[in-house]
Amino acid sequence: MNHPIAEIFSQGEEVISGQVADTNAAWLSQNLVDMGFVIGRHTAVGDQLQDLITLLNEISQRADICICTGGLGPTIDDLTAEAVAQAFNCPLQLDPVALAQIEAHFVRRKRTMADTNRKQAFFPQGSTRIDNAWGTAPGFALKHDRCWFVFLPGVPTEMKNMFNAYIKEALVQRFVLQADKLISIKSVGIGESDLQQKLNAVALPDQVQLSFRATSDDVQTKLLFPAETHDADIQMYIDQVLDQMGEAVFAVDEPNQPASDLVSVISELMKASNSTLSVLETVTQGLIAAKCIGYDWLLDSIYKQSIASLMTELAIAPEDDLAEMAIAISYKLQQTQNSDLILIQLYQGDKNQFQDKAQSIVLYNALLTPHGIYQNTIAVGGSIQRKQNQAAIRALDLLRRYLQQCH
Incomplete structure (x- = not known):
């Protein structure tokens, strides 16, 4: 057409x-x-x-x-x-x-x-x-x-x-109008070039346009199908793409449907599981709580600039292994919080690393759940604003992956 x-x-x-x-x-x-x-x-x-x-x-x-x-x-x-x-x-x-x-x-x-x-x-x-x-x-x-x-x-x-x-x-x-069908697959934790390499395994028809858009919060893989494409064929190709992208995907936006973002997806999963959350923030300085503003399932958000003072306050012996320290903090906070889930965010890097675009910091996230501990460790670079935002997104994405796995 x-x-x-x-x-x-x-x-x-x-x-x-x-x-x-x-x-x-x-x-x-x-x-x-x-x-x-x-x-x-x-x-x-x-x-x-x-x-x-x-x-x-x-x-x-x-x-x-x-x-x-x-x-x-x-x-x-x-x-x-x-x-x-x-x-x-x-x-x-x-x-x-x-x-x-x-x-x-x-x-x-x-x-x-x-x-x-x-x-x-x-x-x-x-x-x-x-x-x-x-x-x-x-x-x-x-x-x-x-x-x-x-x-x-x-x-x-x-x-x-x-x-x-x-x-x-x-x-x-x-005008005689028939809109093409745009599918937007949203993911966190994998870049455009890696996505392109993974999707080389999917044999998309020539008339289907594949493109990518990176935003501050996610990467969007866009599939534009001609208007006359049957829904069954569209779903077949979506499934093939999802198989290649794996757990990085948090949403699939289809035509005439409200656009999804990471926090709105998390919110639906939190409501479905009737779960509540408490968060300890360090490098994000309250940004996780700000992204979750208005959602009742976030019961508490604590910001601590100094990890050392936090350890003293909680009477926890400092450890060189921040991943293990995050776990210890989560169990300690569980004793005082009434939440089902405890999300801990620690990071390794001094003030210069945080402010220098050329240097990265390492994030240590731990999520204490009724099913045990879930963790990720990630290096993020760029400006101080990018480090802060990526730290919030990657901590929230750990929560999202747990919720989708249990859903």
């Missing part, structure tokens, strides 16, 4: 100069891809009338749908409507309904409308107004050559609300 081609067009000096991150383009692209469009390009242009005119004419020849954000405000640098009028030879006309809506917006807020706001009620001849119940700037849409253009405000909340309220349904009516 040939998918219609979509293009995202962002306008504004603040976008091209980097003063504002263009989150609108990413959000729109994801929504359009989920609907069944192929994204041809993302383009950003500053507040230059001729540049806007040139780009509009180019897009009209190569895209089926273009969504443009920004440039609908009341000031002299808001040039979208004027650029469209000149590019497509459709002069601007006052829309009395739009003007009344803008005036009412100011009345509701007990503010005086500036004369410059009248500019926002002028649209190119032949266009369709898109009402904005969330701000002052209405949008508009029109067809030119092969492309249907949609112009929305650059304010993200307004743009998203207008897209969901009006544009989505219009796209369904205008």
